[in-house]
Amino acid sequence: MDHNGGLLSSFNFAHMELEYYACCLSPVCYKNTAHLDLDLCSYRNFCMTHSFAVVVICDTLQMEAVKPSAVTPSKSKWIRSLSKVLHLHTATAGIVPDDGVQKVKSKDTEEWNDSKTAKRLSKKFDSLHDEELERKVALEALIAKIFATVSAIKAGYAQLQHAQSPYDAEGIQAADQLIVTDLKKLSELKQCFLKKQYDPSPEHTMILADIQEQKSLSKTFEIMGKKLESQLKLKESEIIFLREKLDESNKHNRLLEKTLNQSGQLFVLDKLQLSSLTPSNFSTVLGQTVKSIRSFVRLMLDEMKSADWDINAATSSIEQGVVYWKADDKCFTFESFICREMFKAFHHPYFSLYGNSVSEGKRRPQVFFDRFMEMKSVKVREYLAVKPKSTFAKFCRTKYLQVVHPRMESSFFGNLSNRDMVNSYQFPDTMFFSLFTEMAKRVWLLHCLAFAFEPEASIFQISKGCRFSEVYMESVAEEAFLSSESEPRVAFTVVPGFRIHKTVIQAQVYLSQLKTRLENHVCMYVRYSLGCHSIDSCFHIMLVLCY
Structure with a gap:
């Protein structure tokens, strides 16, 4: 009787305090108890102070096989809820009831958790790094395509100049069409950059762009070579013409010299x-x-x-x-x-x-x-x-x-x-x-x-x-x-x-x-x-x- 009476007294005391704090911390009653100077920190201190007693009380009540009539349904429901809350709090704080002694997690468990977290973070970082690398490679492929297109425009412009002298209407039209096409490609590449629509296979794209650029450069050099050849032929014809003029001048000078020798000044x-x-x-x-x-x-x-x-x-x-x-x-x-x-x-x-x-x-x-x-x-x-x-x-x-x-x-x-x-x-x-x-x-x-x-x-x-x-x-x-x-x-x-x-x-x-x-x-x-x-x-x- 004394034992049960002591337990009941402890329970009643704990019940009263828990009911008070629960009432104060309840989302519904919190507004009505605003005059009380209570907060979650007070609740946390209370749980840390009385958790052991409450757990013991709950366990004792279960062992005593209390009759349903001994405890009112509302209180029984509240006790079960409180027990769950306290068990959840103790598990979160790393404290478990074991013969009335608080136990801390072992170092092995903490190291294992740290290793697991590090692996998870490493995987996350690797994933981010791979994504960044893929983005850079795709951007480089886009830049390579831009340079290849610019080289093609340059080659087309050189072809246009070459077709103008001597005048070649078909060559001018073909070169103009190539320049317009390449300018459209350049505009499309600009839109791809703004919309971040990169090529799915950048390595292959970079190789193709490099090949296209080299072809454009070869075409430019070929056109320049043809232009230089035409200039060389023009210079050779000028040399022939000037040589003929020189021969005529020499003949005229010899005639003048002969006349001068005959009459002089x-x-x-x-x-x-x-x-x-x-x-x-x-x-x-x-x-x-x-x-x-x-x-x-x-x-x-x-x-x-x-x-x-x-x-x-x-x-x-x-x-x-x-x-x-x-x-x-x-x-x-x-x-x-x-x-x-x-x-x-x-x-x-x-x-x-x-x-x-x-x-x-x-x-x-x-x-x-x-x-x-x-x-x-x-x-x-x-x-x-x-x-x-x-x-x-x-x-x-x-x-x-x-x-x-x-x-x-x-x-x-x-x-x-x-x-x-x-x-x-x-x-x-x-x-x-x-x-x-x-x-x-x-x-x-x-x-x-x-x-x-x-x-x-x-x-x-x-x-x-x-x-x-x-x-x-x-x-x-x-x-x-x-x-x-x-x-x-x-x-x-x-x-x-x-x-x-x-x-x-x-x-x-x-x-x-x-x-x-x-x-x-x-x-x-x-x-x-x-x-x-x-x-x-x-x-x-x-x-x-x-x-």
């Missing part, structure tokens, strides 16, 4: 009077004479090369001990030789063709001036054909035999027929002899003009080894002044100089570092009169004096 002297004769007029004729000499030298060098002459040996035989700045400068040596031969006896009236038997009447300046005005406009070939025994014809014969050596003529033409004809006052109709007679005409005119001055002009050349002087000399090689090793000296005179009254027309010289240099010498310039009789003194007017 002497037409400006048509109204020249003896009283108005100036050194400038003489300088003009001298310039034309030098041009004619150089034309003949070029022809002679071409003939020498065609005949396999040793140019170096020929140069050394004319001027020895000369160091040339350039290989092409050796032409000045031949020019010097021609000038030396053509201007020999220049200071004698009529080049001393008549010796000293020239009358005073023929030595007058007016006579030489009239000969100059007569000869300057005539054609040499016609003049020689009409007057083969004239003074000028004799001059041409004499100078040809002096300038053109028999061995030279034989090597050039294989025989001496030209020489034999000239020697008998029969003048051959060849290019070589025509240029020679044009050169001879210029020298003859210069000679006549020199004797037309009063007093007559003087001629001079520069001795080998002299220092350069700008007053009397003009260098034909500008490279001589670029050398800083030592002061260059005169190697030889190319074109002689002239002096008319107080005017000096400079001699053209070649400056070089001589192999055997004349040291401690100074050149003295001496005026030389055309009336001298010695040809050697004419060409050696430079006296070399020691200090």
